[in-house]
Amino acid sequence: MLERIHSTEDLKKMDVEQMEVLCRELRKFLLRSVSKTGGHLASNLGVVELTVALEYCFSPPEDKIVWDVGHQAYIHKMLTGRKDQFSTLRQLDGLSGFPKPEESECDAFAAGHSSTSISAALGIAKARDLQGKKNHVIAVIGDGSMTGGLAYEALNNAGRENTNLIVVLNDNQMSIDTNVGAISKHLNSLRTSNRYQTFKDNFKQFRDMVPVLGKPAYSVLEKVRDSAKLILLEGAVFEGMGFKYIGPVDGHDLPELIELFQNVKKMHGPLMIHVKTEKGRGYRYAEERPWDYHGVSAFDLRTGEAISKSSKPSWSSVFGSKMVEIGRKNKKVVGITAAMAGGTGFEKFQKEFPKRFFDVAIAEQHAVTFAAGLASQGMVPVFAVYSSFLQRAYDQIIHDVCMENLHVVFAIDRAGIVGNDGETHQGVFDIAYLRDIPNMTILSPKNKWELEKMLAYAVNVCTGPVAVRYPRGTASEFGGSLGAPLEEGKAEWIKKGRKIAILAEGHMTDAAAEAVRLLEEKGLEPALVNLRFLRPLDEETLLDVARDYEMIFTVEDHLRKGGMGSAVLEFYSDHGLCPSVTNLAFPDKYLEQGTQAQLFARYGLDGEGICRKILEKLGENYGG
Ligand SMILES: Cc1ncc(C[n+]2csc(CCOP(=O)(O)OP(=O)(O)O)c2C)c(N)n1
Numbered sequence: 001m002l003e004r005i006h007s008t009e010d011l012k013k014m015d016v017e018q019m020e021v022l023c024r025e026l027r028k029f030l031l032r033s034v035s036k037t038g039g040h041l042a043s044n045l046g047v048v049e050l051t052v053a054l055e056y057c058f059s060p061p062e063d064k065i066v067w068d069v070g071h072q073a074y075i076h077k078m079l080t081g082r083k084d085q086f087s088t089l090r091q092l093d094g095l096s097g098f099p100k101p102e103e104s105e106c107d108a109f110a111a112g113h114s115s116t117s118i119s120a121a122l123g124i125a126k127a128r129d130l131q132g133k134k135n136h137v138i139a140v141i142g143d144g145s146m147t148g149g150l151a152y153e154a155l156n157n158a159g160r161e162n163t164n165l166i167v168v169l170n171d172n173q174m175s176i177d178t179n180v181g182a183i184s185k186h187l188n189s190l191r192t193s194n195r196y197q198t199f200k201d202n203f204k205q206f207r208d209m210v211p212v213l214g215k216p217a218y219s220v221l222e223k224v225r226d227s228a229k230l231i232l233l234e235g236a237v238f239e240g241m242g243f244k245y246i247g248p249v250d251g252h253d254l255p256e257l258i259e260l261f262q263n264v265k266k267m268h269g270p271l272m273i274h275v276k277t278e279k280g281r282g283y284r285y286a287e288e289r290p291w292d293y294h295g296v297s298a299f300d301l302r303t304g305e306a307i308s309k310s311s312k313p314s315w316s317s318v319f320g321s322k323m324v325e326i327g328r329k330n331k332k333v334v335g336i337t338a339a340m341a342g343g344t345g346f347e348k349f350q351k352e353f354p355k356r357f358f359d360v361a362i363a364e365q366h367a368v369t370f371a372a373g374l375a376s377q378g379m380v381p382v383f384a385v386y387s388s389f390l391q392r393a394y395d396q397i398i399h400d401v402c403m404e405n406l407h408v409v410f411a412i413d414r415a416g417i418v419g420n421d422g423e424t425h426q427g428v429f430d431i432a433y434l435r436d437i438p439n440m441t442i443l444s445p446k447n448k449w450e451l452e453k454m455l456a457y458a459v460n461v462c463t464g465p466v467a468v469r470y471p472r473g474t475a476s477e478f479g480g481s482l483g484a485p486l487e488e489g490k491a492e493w494i495k496k497g498r499k500i501a502i503l504a505e506g507h508m509t510d511a512a513a514e515a516v517r518l519l520e521e522k523g524l525e526p527a528l529v530n531l532r533f534l535r536p537l538d539e540e541t542l543l544d545v546a547r548d549y550e551m552i553f554t555v556e557d558h559l560r561k562g563g564m565g566s567a568v569l570e571f572y573s574d575h576g577l578c579p580s581v582t583n584l585a586f587p588d589k590y591l592e593q594g595t596q597a598q599l600f601a602r603y604g605l606d607g608e609g610i611c612r613k614i615l616e617k618l619g620e621n622y623g624g
């Protein structure tokens with residue numbers, strides 16, 4: 001069946017039995033493919049029937065299906081002509097792991113961050129109305145993503161606009177980890193009701209009576225169905241917000257889903273269809289431990305084990321262990337995550353101090369203001385968050401934390417290039433968006449020991465807002481544990497030299513040191529400084545560097561615009577100095593997917609690339 005599918009038109013030629021075979025084949029294909037490339041497995045296993053039913057009943061690209069987060073859109077991609085590209089999934093220049101309109105006109109809206117689908121779908125629906133079109137618009141949002149505030153802003157608005165909009169709530173009772181919070185509880189209470197089945201039974205009985213009752217009764221029946229009165233569940237929050245609620249429906253029952261979607265196509269106004277699915281469906285290990293199979297690297301299908309695993313701890317794991325140590329000594333410390341306890345390594349703290357740990361669900365904005373509230377009462381909140389997800393909470397950082405100079409610690413994980421998630425997840429904006437905020441301190445460690453020192457400093461010494469940024473992956477051990485002691489506002493000289501000085505940000509010190517080694521082979525003697533503090537900058541060191549060196553290079557894992565190098569340039573400009581400064585950083589664009597190593601190499605930010613760029617600049621300045 002899978003071989004027959006080149007577009008959703010081919011799907012429409014199939015009968016239900018054939019589509020059920022197709023579902024089995026899609027699962028097999030998905031498992032084989034993702035076990036080789038890595039990717040978001042469990043969520044996709046859970047939406048096979050749902051996606052087939054949607055693509056059968058609706059017609060992309062005319063009908064717009066907006067996938068929330070988009071990590072569960074692999075089946076959609078397979079059904080819309082991209083099956084043959086799956087061997088390149090999430091790889092450099094390959095198929096994206098998220099919906100991407102530039103990749104296919106069937107991807108109605110790009111995503112990667114959660115809770116945007118209903119807003120985007122409502123916008124698309126209103127555009128349709130204004131343009132006099134009649135197509136369907138469907139948002140597919142998970143129960144985890146339904147914990148994000150933006151989703152409720154959209155529901156609030158959609159209830160008022162009262163246009164045709166279908167929201168499919170894909171409830172698998174899981175975020176990445178177990179889904180938490182009152183909404184999740186509410187969904188659970190809805191899940192256990194058999195209201196939908198009762199409605200269907202009543203409806204069927206009534207329909208069978210039509211020949212007896214006659215046409216007028218039939219039109220009453222149609223109206224009842226249209227207003228969905230029989231299936232509204234008392235107290236369903238969505239109903240109160242102006243949606244017709246339909247559900248819960250078994251999301252693995254293909255004929256049931258098809259019947260439902262064919263019916264709702266005829267209904268009007270905003271609809272919420274609550275679909276129950278199982279995350280990881282069809283692969284034993286993923287069904288048992290969906291959190292371990294949410295996002296996977298290449299793995300052995302037979303054992304479920306990852307093919308290669310670093311024996312060294314990740315930055316996140318170093319963070320998690322250190323926070324336990326800090327938490328034991330300092331009882332004021334509380335931990336906060338926005339649904340990323342596992343990813344950030346914070347689960348160790350959560351286990352040891354459950355009362356001092358808060359998973360606020362996918363709610364970064366709330367997390368920051370919640371932290372501000374805690375800090376205003378003398379607690380020391382540590383919010384561990386991926387750099388790209390913290391973008392959500394910009395105003396909260398400015399207005400609720402920094403303006404009051406509150407002592408909130410931001411542990412910014414996945415800062416810099418993250419790799420295969422691509423554009424949406426690259427953490428390359430945080431220096432720019434944090435360094436312009438008054439009162440903020442920003443630190444960046446060169447290795448795992450420095451991360452530990454910086455965390456202790458941020459929690460126990462700082463008194464205002466402070467961010468520690470560190471990347472994805474295995475923690476660097478560059479330079480060993482015996483670096484210069486961490487001193488407030490002070491950079492670390494790794495090596496003095498002549499003519500050329502390299503100022504490095506965090507883990508880029510390692511790549512810069514490699515460049516130094518390569519340059520030394522060519523007879524040069526570059527100096528190397530690990531800046532440590534990105535805000536405030538170590539002014540004394542910067543003045544020394546400008547005085548003693550002819551050419552300065554800054555190196556960072558961030559976009560060039562607004563980054564650390566820009567800060568260095570501003571500093572010199574403010575001091576009326578004009579040394580030769582070259583910023584080595586990522587260019588002004590959304591950075592594509594690929595491994596971190598591939599991207600550093602592509603943009604000349606690995607040791608060799610840095611060396612090459614320095615030699616080029618030397619050539620310009622000294623004629624080769
Ligand atoms: C703003 C934001 N915060 C965090 C994440 C990380 N994240 C990706 S998927 C996910 C869980 C989503 O759960 P759900 O919507 O229920 O989808 P499921 O994986 O269960 O299908 C999280 C927390 C994100 N993508 N965006």
Ligand SMILES: CC(=O)[C@@H](O)[C@H](O)COP(=O)(O)O
Nearest residue numbers: 069071112295343414421472
């Ligand atoms: C879709 C999403 O946002 C997360 O699943 C993300 O891909 C996790 O990234 P890490 O693998 O870096 O934890």
Ligand SMILES: [Mg+2]
Nearest residue numbers: 142143144174
């Ligand atoms: Mg879920």
